[in-house]
Amino acid sequence: MKDYLRKHPDVRTIRVAAVDLNGQARGKRVPARFADKMVTDGTRFPFSILNLDIWGEDIDDSPLVFEQGDADGVLKPTERGFMPMPWLEAPTALLPIWMFRENGQPYEGDPRHALNAVVQRYRARGLTPVVAMELEFFLIDDSGKTLQVPPSPRSGKRRKAAETLSIRALDAFDTFFTDLYDACEAMDIPADTTTSETGLGQFEVNLMHCDDALRAADDAWLFKMLVKGLARRHGFAASFMAKPYADYSGSGLHTHFSVLDQKGENIFDSGGPKGSAQLRHAVAGCLGAMHDSTLLFAPHFNSYERLVPDKHAPTAISWGYENRTAAIRIPAGNPAARRIEHRVAGGDVNPYLMLAAILGAALTGIEDEMEPPPAVTGNAYAMDLPQIPSSWEAAIEAFEHSDQLYRFLPKELIRNLVQTKRQELHYLAELSPEERVELYLDTV
Template sequence: MTWLHDHPHIKTIRVAASDLNGVARGKRIPARFAQKIEDDGTRFPLSVLNLDIWGEDIAGSPLVFEAGDPDGVALPTDRGFIPMPWLDSPTALLPMWMFREDGRPFDGDPRHALNAVLKRYADRGLTPIVGTELEFYLVDDSGKDLQVVPSPRSGKRRPGAEILSLRALDAFDGFFTKLYDGAEAMDIPAETAISEAGLGQFEINLSHGPAMKAADDAWLFKLLVRGLARQHGFAASFMAKPYAEYSGNGMHVHFSVLDENGTNIFDNGGPEGTSALQHAIAGCMNALAPSALIMAPHGNSYDRLVPNAHAPTSICWAYENRTAAIRVPGGTPAARRIEHRVAGGDVNPYLMLAAILGAALTGIEDAAPPPSPITGNAYDQDLPQLPDRWTTAIDAFEADPTIARIFPSELIRNLVATKRQEAQEYAGLSDEEKIDLYLDTV
């Protein structure tokens, strides 16, 4: 209660956990009851973390009628209370994760899935260090068709994309100033902001740190960006492809791995990296197709994964090459790392990092050799391809033995059932309904 004691202006709290889609599910509680929640947690139905994107139960789920829709116990994570600066009333969020009645972690909770992968690293004396790059659009969705937001300074709509344009950033200086202030208050390490290739598209990097905090940061950052945008009278969207004619939103992941002495196990003093780097790349490569459902979890996600649109489509890796799915950036050897470029902005950060780090560790455990790195434009080469259909990705995720080494069977079952239900409903939507579904949900 120290944080709340130091912030007596807080009137209400939210307690929330991430469901499989990354949607925050939880409750509003007066601040005077916070001590009980902090000490004992609260109760949610287990099925709450396994709703579809509309917030509906999954038909035939064993968590619902078959089991009597039982409660689990939602307990606070180690994040503690954090402010919610996008709300008008002084409010704090207490992030939670789900446990069964007997104290066991609930295997359907995406945060527990990442935690299990990190325990595998810890058992080997290893610690992943992760940074993320989050792309999003600022959108005027007040009319029938999406438009770029008018500049608060000039009132004009920017006619085209402006990569790394200071003018584009400065036009929304008020929004970005509040965004950075909010990130600092929430202990989210927001670093560089740039304007990107799309109309009204921006990217902000979150600096490297422990993997679980990186996942928490990404999840919370998406809540912050969307909330502040609405406070400013427009929308912020992380959906994979809001505009057919412009680049989609990605969430690139950079990671290295430290040993017990704090040494980067990917660094051999040169540009090529160690055998551990090669094995981790091989693990990521082997999991690219079966983990596509995690990296591209929604119907709209596959509109992003098309050639020549700044998103990878081929299963390949390379040194310092942004057309590859797996990139090894240049720079000082001490910072040797892997950049995983497949995920869209619409992912669940916990599942994404579990899939990426789990795949890398599987490669290290198996001492798997990668294929040769490519050179040149991956789009122009005859290479194995990522799944280009949602249903293909669902089937691959369900059946692949590598996925079974990373995720618990309960989560695999729940996610597959969720995505099959969503895919069936999505097929009947109009284009306008599809945009409306994802614009500020994911």
Template sequence: MRKTPATIRVAAVDLNGISRGKRVPYTYVDKLAKGAVRLPFSTLNVDVWGEDIADSPLVFETGDADGILLPTSRGPVPMPWLANPSELHPMLLHHDDGTPFAGDPRHALMAVLERYSKRGWQVMAATELEFYLVDDSGDTLKPARSPLTGKTMQTADVLSLDTLDAFDAFFTDLYAASHAMDIPAQAAISESGAGQFEINLNHGDALKAADDAWLFKMLVRGLARKHAMAATFMAKPFADDAGNGMHVHFSVLDADGRNIFNDGGPDGTPALHHAIAGCMAAMPASTLILAPHANSYARMVPGAHAPTGISWAHENRTAAIRIPGGAPNARRIEHRVAGGDINPYLMLAVVLGAALNGIEDGEMPPPAITGNAYDQDLPQLPTDWAEAIDLFATSEIMPRILPTDLIQNMVLTKRQELRKMAGLDIDEQTAIYLESV
């Protein structure tokens, strides 16, 4: 019989994808749906240090007012990385009259999915998450020590079963915990960095996919500590090794359950091409969501397995948008730009919102590329954080996808972080990002 926890956690997600909330007695469980827990609106609009945004209208201008937290459709999940039994109750922030708070990232994704729903469509999505297991016990971050030898991992061993099996205790716990949390963890592989791994989460409803990604990142970090390591999803923890990406695959089902991207052949329907065009058109402005931190831009360099040019292709992993092969009824888009350090709700919101813009506008993409995208003359993504912030702030596309209040909050947050990060060296930045994103 499951032991009733003495306390529970209630949490919403801030703009950086960091959980913000409270620890409350288990007696609160029956009162959560009645708004028993309140939280300042500004809490979801703090910087990566957890500090208020100096010029945010949510702080002094409005008296730092509270909203009410209400449970999401996800329901409570266990927290297997803790020594004592507890539950996490995912929450959404609302105004007192029940109106959704526009600065809540999960609300933003729900609004995009409602646009699909009004057409009778459902978005199915899956994510691929890369992370490093690391040793942060010293002054310099290192790859994790092998549990078999006790020695620091020195080299990558792509798709090595031996490397996976060296960390068998961690991955066995991870799969058991994922099952307990209803996170559909699928294949695990060793990746192209020393101590780097990737786990795919199975496809399903897009909102649940975002929940799964948020919860999975929390789980991996928590279990790593339980196994005397640290885990990080930061985009580029090691300058000379591979970065962490988070690829998303998505398709759209109509009211009869048919994939609107499937025409029975390899090319796909006009809707597929319209969606590709929408994603490409929004890519420069949405880069801030796909690469939200100072460290994100260390990953986005030519030839480093992270897209830098705006293009699409069939079965080509150098392109920003890839159309995987396989059975036509599984025709889908793989968006490959995002780093592992993203907020999954905002990432899915901008990708899916851009795709729907393209469908609504009937846009068509340029021809699919062939060959190495890094060797071709392509429109480029922003090359630095400041440029990405400016493009996001001035975009005419983003207000079609995200609430204007959230856009303003994000810009203020990132400009404050930009100023504060400017005075820090790489090791200091790494210490901040290591487990926060």
């Protein structure tokens, strides 16, 4: 880890950063000459820093602040190590960190530790989740009073229409995407295919499948940071907010996953198109926890503007084969690659919490040998099915009072997130729609 800076003597400063409950990077800037100390000893900041609201403010009634004296946690480097920050002008390195207690135990309010605990439960059963993610985002000109598509750097023109799977839309921002792929290569983020999507200036980048779920979440978190930073270098904004334009579909973060046994074989593969009993059990677990864990898939006020019928985001708690109107889709293809696609989450999520909820619920279904309802065929929007919470307030309420989530999420994290979201709910009510968009555009 220390060799990175010796091989990159041009790096003058580093950033050490942990992920908070809202997916925000929280940390410090440090001169590169003190980097060895960061690697060896870590750093310290208050536990409460991972429990700030979307504005970066303390949670008013959090016991972490005054009741516990705003005590420090110990932040240590993750196994990821140093990596470049290509969106900054000066050569700079990022060192991801996560939080521990003074006695060396993981801090239960750290989202990365929450996901790691779920992964360890799989490992204890001799299982390994394999994860891939599809991240949608918008390129936006936010220099005026209203949001609009940026002019193409090539033509200087704005294309004010959805251009689904348009090569022309990709070519219009070729310089940005070329720089993005170069940056992903430098940061070892496995960016694969890019497509243009159904929204104004909307694109999707797929991250390749990975048999380390913690690394997959790291990749998604780092990718979001990179895209937003690099877009600003190109003179426009990139946003993962769920729905910046009322009249167009919003941005999702679709997660594909399978599970390998100790022999490296996919336990979802039955040799045919329907998948195994374990696949059905995992689907049932995901469906059973979906209502109560919606807050992790739709964590913000704006998230619920995306979850509306007929706008390419699921609203019913349902599953189906090759059915994109369902919350859970089982893609066709080679049986050896049989997998589950979880389609509820928006682009505005914390990837660690989202993945902890998906994989934790799936493992619950496998452990309990749960059976799902019949797979839906046709338009799930038009069916009488159990519904995902349709409002932020309802999702917070369901999350707070759930009996299921304690099976795979720490009590302290659940408490901290509920307090965070209740505070945000209170203050967001005072903002105009325009102010909400301005808030979420760069943060989520």
